[in-house]
Amino acid sequence: MQSLRRVLMKRTALALLLMFAFCLVSNAQDKGQRPSPPAQAQCKLSDGKTITVDYSSPRMKGRKVFGDLVPYGQVWRTGANEATKFVTTAALSVEGKDVPAGSYTIFTVPAQDKWTLIINKHTGEWGIPGPRAYVTVEYVVSG
Structure with a gap:
């Protein structure tokens, strides 16, 4: 049970990290530049x-x-x-x-x-x- 919980937490953390990285990259694309x-x-x-x-x-x-x-x-x-x-x-x-x-x-x-x-x-x-x-x-x- 505890190992399943760790796997889910790691996957959630990875998903959040990827979403954050995507937001940074897309925000950096300033159309004015x-x-x-x-x-x-x-x-x-x-x-x-x-x-x-x-x-x-x-x-x-x-x-x-x-x-x-x-x-x-x-x-x-x-x-x-x-x-x-x-x-x-x-x-x-x-x-x-x-x-x-x-x-x-x-x-x-x-x-x-x-x-x-x-x-x-x-x-x-x-x-x-x-x-x-x-x-x-x-x-x-x-x-």
Whole structure:
């Protein structure tokens, strides 16, 4: 009985130690210290509704971004680190397509002459999601 009690106490102590170590490591990941720090753009509409974009601001660091670091014709998370989050409290229309109020993730497919804007209902993505991906229709924005 006493040996079972010792084993349980050791396992409990080990589990607590591992949880404590995990908390220390995850707390040390300060988003403000990243090479591509978080940023936010917000637009307040006249009726009080808002459109907010949360993204990580990529740094060029002397690199060619489009067509090189971000290849043409491939899905890009439109920023660095986590995928760009788009929140609107207003129903919108983009290129004639309805975007209801809500939270979205934005991806783009850059090209030399046009970009495809993907407004995705799945949020909380880290990078580029797998093939199950895009719930909403692709919006093509030229320019």
